[in-house]
Amino acid sequence: MNSQVIKIKDKEFLKLEIEKIIQKDNAFYIAKAPAREIVKMFTVSPAEYDIKKYSDLVSKNDDEQEYYNKIIDSKKKQVNFQRTKDKTRVNKIRDYIKNNEYAFFPNTIICTIDSILIDKTQDYKTFIENNINRESSTTSYLIDENKTKKVLIPIIEKSILVIDGQHRLEGLKEFYNNSNEEIQYDILLSLFIGFDRAIIAQQFYIINYEQKPVNKSILYHLMGEFSDEIDEITILHNFTRLLNEFDKSPFYNRIKMLGKVPKGASRGHKYSISQAFLIDELIKTISKKSINSIYQPIFLYYFLNKNLQIEIVKFIIKFFNAVKSLRNDWETPQTSILSKGMGIAALIRVMQLLVPIIFIDKYENNPQKLISISQKDIELLLTGIESVDLSPFSGQGSAGSISKIKVALIEGIHFFNYSNYSKFESEFKITYLPKFKEWNKLLLKN
DNA sequence: GTGTCGTCGCGGACTCATTT
DNA sequence: AAATGAGTCCGCGACGACAC
Numbered sequence: 473m474n475s476q477v478i479k480i481k482d483k484e485f486l487k488l489e490i491e492k493i494i495q496k497d498n499a500f501y502i503a504k505a506p507a508r509e510i511v512k513m514f515t516v517s518p519a520e521y522d523i524k525k526y527s528d529l530v531s532k533n534d535d536e537q538e539y540y541n542k543i544i545d546s547k548k549k550q551v552n553f554q555r556t557k558d559k560t561r562v563n564k565i566r567d568y569i570k571n572n573e574y575a576f577f578p579n580t581i582i583c584t585i586d587s588i589l590i591d592k593t594q595d596y597k598t599f600i601e602n603n604i605n606r607e608s609s610t611t612s613y614l615i616d617e618n619k620t621k622k623v624l625i626p627i628i629e630k631s632i633l634v635i636d637g638q639h640r641l642e643g644l645k646e647f648y649n650n651s652n653e654e655i656q657y658d659i660l661l662s663l664f665i666g667f668d669r670a671i672i673a674q675q676f677y678i679i680n681y682e683q684k685p686v687n688k689s690i691l692y693h694l695m696g697e698f699s700d701e702i703d704e705i706t707i708l709h710n711f712t713r714l715l716n717e718f719d720k721s722p723f724y725n726r727i728k729m730l731g732k733v734p735k736g737a738s739r740g741h742k743y744s745i746s747q748a749f750l751i752d753e754l755i756k757t758i759s760k761k762s763i764n765s766i767y768q769p770i771f772l773y774y775f776l777n778k779n780l781q782i783e784i785v786k787f788i789i790k791f792f793n794a795v796k797s798l799r800n801d802w803e804t805p806q807t808s809i810l811s812k813g814m815g816i817a818a819l820i821r822v823m824q825l826l827v828p829i830i831f832i833d834k835y836e837n838n839p840q841k842l843i844s845i846s847q848k849d850i851e852l853l854l855t856g857i858e859s860v861d862l863s864p865f866s867g868q869g870s871a872g873s874i875s876k877i878k879v880a881l882i883e884g885i886h887f888f889n890y891s892n893y894s895k896f897e898s899e900f901k902i903t904y905l906p907k908f909k910e911w912n913k914l915l916l917k918n
Numbered sequence: 919g920t921g922t923c924g925t926c927g928c929g930g931a932c933t934c935a936t937t938t
Numbered sequence: 939a940a941a942t943g944a945g946t947c948c949g950c951g952a953c954g955a956c957a958c
Contacts (some may be wrong), residue, residue, distance in 0.1 A: 761947080762948090764947075764948080765947085765948060765949085766948090766949090767948095767949095874949095874950090875949075875950065875951095
């Protein structure tokens with residue numbers, strides 16, 4: 473599939489070879505195009521002249537004029553394909569292209585163009601030269617050349633209307649605007665040519681509002697299985713597998729891998745948390761992104777030292793086994809929130825508050841010493857947790873409840889020695905958080 | 919229908935760069 | 939050096955989606 477830039481009467485066109493894709497009774501086209509040109513051409517709101525087309529239609533249908541007028545009015549007001557540009561997302565895509573060695577976008581940008589078909593018998597250059605002033609500056613031309621279909625799209629703003637892929641293109645645009653690198657970056661286009669706006673609008677609706685987002689657990693699974701970088705997701709993916717498959721783990725047969733209860737699970741099974749959920753919560757214990765949070769990346773040191781990474785999962789197992797031995801409702805996720813998502817998220821936060829304290833007070837800022845902690849030691853630290861009543865917390869949304877459960881747990885655990893969580897928190901922020909944070913920051917420098 | 923999960927959006931805090 | 943402001947992140951609460 474070739475693409476080239478050509479000039480006809482001082483106007484530049486992007487000439488693309490296109491391939492017809494027939495699906496059922498209709499067809500669209502795919503093309504390969506240089507991103508550097510496309511970013512100059514795309515828009516997400518329909519061009520002005522389309523509205524005029526609708527207006528013409530109205531005058532021919534006088535009887536129903538009022539009806540049509542209403543449609544036109546709503547069409548004019550409604551910014552059709554314009555979604556608010558999410559700047560954060562655009563910047564993320566820009567950085568992805570800039571920094572990632574394998575910065576692929578293998579899926580197509582879905583778009584539409586307004587075009588005129590030029591008959592095979594005519595010379596297209598002459599045709600365009602003759603018509604160029606009569607046609608809109610954004611009009612494209614469809615031609616046949618050497619038995620292949622091609623399209624000539626004017627290299628001008630708004631000649632391509634994007635239905636899906638706005639953020640990818642905005643990201644590419646940002647990349648080109650902020651970089652002198654002349655990289656080759658081809659993108660795939662799915663081109664809808666010659667369809668009524670109503671059809672396009674329908675496609676837009678289906679793509680953007682009806683398409684289900686990918687199950688996050690599957691996404692994490694794929695990243696873990698196929699990415700060869702030992703990044704945060706990969707390691708946590710391996711951890712969750714280990715936690716689910718290792719028979720001494722408190723999470724043995726508890727984790728819904730791929731977000732689903734496995735087929736053939738017994739009645740009364742204990743699959744109570746999803747893999748994605750657990751990864752989302754645990755990532756905060758290893759990610760440098762959490763360094764400014766009150767919930768510190770308590771395992772950052774072990775995460776950064778490859779041969780110590782296993783200590784993270786060992787600690788997690790010891791910690792939750794301690795919880796398990798103190799509270800018998802760990803075994804009954806059907807009736808208790810403790811070993812369900814919210815309970816576990818709250819326990820992880822307790823862990824993130826506990827570790828900095830013992831690290832400083834008991835283990836003399838020595839991460840090696842923390843490794844030697846036993847399940848019994850943790851049980852002693854968590855004494856009091858067995859009396860915390862969790863029944864008031866079911867039946868509500870998650871994020872708020874997680875916080876409330878955490879408060880109840882902290883207030884109940886004797887070691888923390890506070891019957892008032894907010895007092896504990898302010899004390900923690902003064903005495904432990906700054907020291908631990910500094911220590912974590914130091915790890916990143918080395 | 920009920921209970922739980924998971925995401926969205928908001929407010930506040932913090933950071934960093936630029937201006938005064 | 940202080941003030942201002944843009945950008946970003948975090949935690950919380952609300953709510954829609956989904957499973958049972």
